[in-house]
Amino acid sequence: MTQITLHNSRTRRKEPFTPIDPENVRMYVCGPTVYDRAHLGNARPVVVFDVLYRLLRHVYGDGNVTYVRNFTDVDDKINARARVMQEAGDARSLNDIIRALTDETIGWYHADMDALGALRPDHAPRATEFIVQMVAMIEGLIAKGHAYAAEGHVLFDVRSYPDYGKLSGRSVDDMIAGARVEVAPYKRDPMDFVLWKPSSAEEPGWDGPVWEGKSIGQGRPGWHIECSAMAHDILGPAFDIHGGGIDLQFPHHENEIAQSCCAHPDAGFANFWLHNEMVQVEGKKMSKSLGNFFTVRDLLDQGWPGEVIRFVMLSTHYRKPMDWTEEKAREAMETLRTWAYSVLGVMPSQVDPEFMEALQADMNTSDALTVLGELHKSNDRARLVASAKLVGFDLLAIGEKSWARLFEFKTNDGRFLSEGIDYQPTIGVIGWGEIPSEVHDVIADLVHLWLRHRRNKDFEKADSLRDSAALAGIELRATRSKNGINGGTAFIKNVIDPAKLEALK
RNA sequence: GGCGAGUUGGCGGAGUGGUUACGCAGCGGAUUGCAAAUCCGUGUACAGGAGUUCGAUUCUCCUACUCGCCUCCA
Structure with a gap:
């Protein structure tokens, strides 16, 4: 036992x-x-x-x-x-x-x-x-x-x-x-x-x-x-x-x-x-009497999922003081998204022994989360799911949450001939959560424009567009195919400000 | 004033009497028109002093600092 x-x-x-x-x-x-x-x-x-x-x-x-x-x-x-x-x-x-x-x-x-x-x-x-x-x-x-x-x-x-x-x-x-x-x-x-x-x-x-x-x-x-x-x-x-x-x-x-x-x-x-x-908070105990507190509800309302708050909590051993920082929350959110995405449809197997070892040693949850990271890296997904579940992260359920669900939109960018080969590059728009069709249509047009500049070797325009898109929270990525024709993907990093999107048109 | 806990690399954060986790950031490389993403590589840190020891970041003592409790508090 x-x-x-x-x-x-x-x-x-x-x-x-x-x-x-x-x-x-x-x-x-x-x-x-x-x-x-x-x-x-x-x-x-x-x-x-x-x-x-x-x-x-x-x-x-x-x-x-x-x-x-x-x-x-x-x-x-x-x-x-x-x-x-x-x-x-x-x-x-x-x-x-x-x-x-x-x-x-x-x-x-x-x-x-x-x-x-x-x-x-x-x-x-x-x-x-x-x-x-x-x-x-x-x-x-x-x-x-x-x-x-x-x-x-x-x-x-x-x-x-x-x-x-x-x-x-x-x-x-x-x-x-x-x-x-x-x-x-x-x-x-x-x-x-x-x-x-x-x-x-x-x-x-x-x-x-x-x-x-x-x-x-x-x-x-x-x-x-x-x-x-x-x-x-x-x-x-x-x-x-x-x-x-x-x-x-x-x-x-x-x-x-x-x-x-x-x-x-x-x-x-x-x-x-x-x-x-x-x-x-800033090195001082959070308490009502000091007035330096914020509620769980505040964080939830700010858009931090409960799982992210939990992850931040468990990344510090329980017998050590813990600071809540947005940086930690961002990292935690990124990690959970990545894990959840990688285990979509994976059935849990057994709890990993190393993970168990960390947990049973005075609940070393920080170490345990590190082991989860290793399971993810080594692609041991079934164990990752089973182990994460033990400390209260249902990765399969998280993968269904809007904040952790990868939205993908793909469209064809027309036909191009290169060295006699008929090629149809794609335009992709991806991001976390739901992205309304008006938004991804506009962004797809943006990618199309960017690719046109690139195909024309008008790199000055292409780069300037890429930079201004980045400022609006859209990362333009090129994907190269064997025959040299680039497709493009827009990765939406955050919530898109419609005004900024308008300015890019 | 009393009691207790702690001080680890740029940041976060484990751990160990000898081979220096891990994450983020950074740096180098592959790749790229340039980027991004990805992959590969990369960090000789353990508050200061003394002691124990063949050897201490890890044990002991002292000092400094931080935090907690001694009032409601998770």
């Missing part, structure tokens, strides 16, 4: 991956807070863990892997946005607005991630649908002496969990020493974090956990408890892989571990912790 190796953040080492149960491999990935379109940074873990999901399914069988990714739909940012909508005249109740807002955002998220070729997880739980489980877990923590109530809040007592800080490699004392956080006065320890907080009548609220015989009151869960509760409910107290962005390592994942390990002390929670590095 294929041996996958993964870098485990918990041990800071690459370790051979062995599932607890090979017939039920379980993975939990932290999903988005749904108040806005997903930006490119949000998309990275989706693509990274989609590759892992596909890899696990490939190795252990499609039906033997369970992938959970949550939606955080309880959050102050959501509340804030809902309030803004209300103030702007939305007549619905705040809770109705929140539900509609999160519903809509989840719809966008799915659409955008689908476009990136990410498979949907087996479970996509919403926090609001697991409040009962969260309350139960909090009550369990209270009963075990790991949590306490103060001023309507329930807090986790970090001093009650000696391993707190182990994942992120910090000690509670060090953190307090360097803390820049204002500490709420009701906390026993500055690092204690909220499990439950009170809600005003304006805020969404649920019945809180029971403390000293009665409900602590209307409130809402802290952020971290939802993942602990949902992972436990769906995957059980111990599972294989927990993933997310590196920025979640502390405090989010640290807090999850504390909660889950204290609630279920003998279970162990997640065996492998995987963290992807950040997407950067």
Whole structure:
């Protein structure tokens, strides 16, 4: 059996991956807070863990892997946005607005991630649908002496969990020493974090956990408890892989571990912790607070196909920071077009062993894509198709997409006699996507004119026409035949500006 | 201030204790009226210093710089 190796953040080492149960491999990935379109940074873990999901399914069988990714739909940012909508005249109740807002955002998220070729997880739980489980877990923590109530809040007592800080490699004392956080006065320890907080009548609220015989009151869960509760409910107290962005390592994942390990002390929670590095813009992390983000939808609307975005993502190893650049996107688009064109009608065979080797070595997708390039170069098309499919590139389907479909138009350029041979050169117009007949007719005329200049050896006119055509995005190529008569092809590199085309006539 | 990660050729980006991936760009050649396209060829890079070693870009330590987390964050 294929041996996958993964870098485990918990041990800071690459370790051979062995599932607890090979017939039920379980993975939990932290999903988005749904108040806005997903930006490119949000998309990275989706693509990274989609590759892992596909890899696990490939190795252990499609039906033997369970992938959970949550939606955080309880959050102050959501509340804030809902309030803004209300103030702007939305007549619905705040809770109705929140539900509609999160519903809509989840719809966008799915659409955008689908476009990136990410498979949907087996479970996509919403926090609001697991409040009962969260309350139960909090009550369990209270009963075990790991949590306490103060001023309507329930807090986790970090001093009650000696391993707190182990994942992120910090000690509670060090953190307090360097803390820049204002500490709420009701906390026993500055690092204690909220499990439950009170809600005003304006805020969404649920019945809180029971403390000293009665409900602590209307409130809402802290952020971290939802993942602990949902992972436990769906995957059980111990599972294989927990993933997310590196920025979640502390405090989010640290807090999850504390909660889950204290609630279920003998279970162990997640065996492998995987963290992807950040997407950067000009060397800085892309984030909402820095305002240097763009959404997946922005890129799609700009005309970058989802597959291209995915390719750019996978061309950098997941544990390294990645810059999005147009240059990378252009290269990726070119590569995918070339591959897709070369495998038209090719049936997939087996996944290439070298490709597999790259993938199973801590998901070295960059290396894996290089292997795909080698398969393409060596004309091993059936393996190229099969291998590419494993990381989510359906080359046969891509070949059907307008952006990757080669348009070809050919027409006869009349008859010519050369050294007594009757010859009929052709004029071709080729390009990516659909090209309307008005456009290719005009361009075919252009090629005809160009060829006439060349046949007349009027190279000055021919070259000048070639240069101005190039400026309009049309590359004129000559094809030579044995008897010396040139045919010609116009290759349309980009979208043609009709005004520029007109000027060439 | 604490903790963590990183620094590879013009750019992007893997990887390795000894034979220096790969892509793009560039350069040279074939070809071409000239180009384009294609094909062939071509790059002695691993932040700086010290150490370990027969040998280090790869291991250890130090320095510099970059980035991340410590506040919401994928």
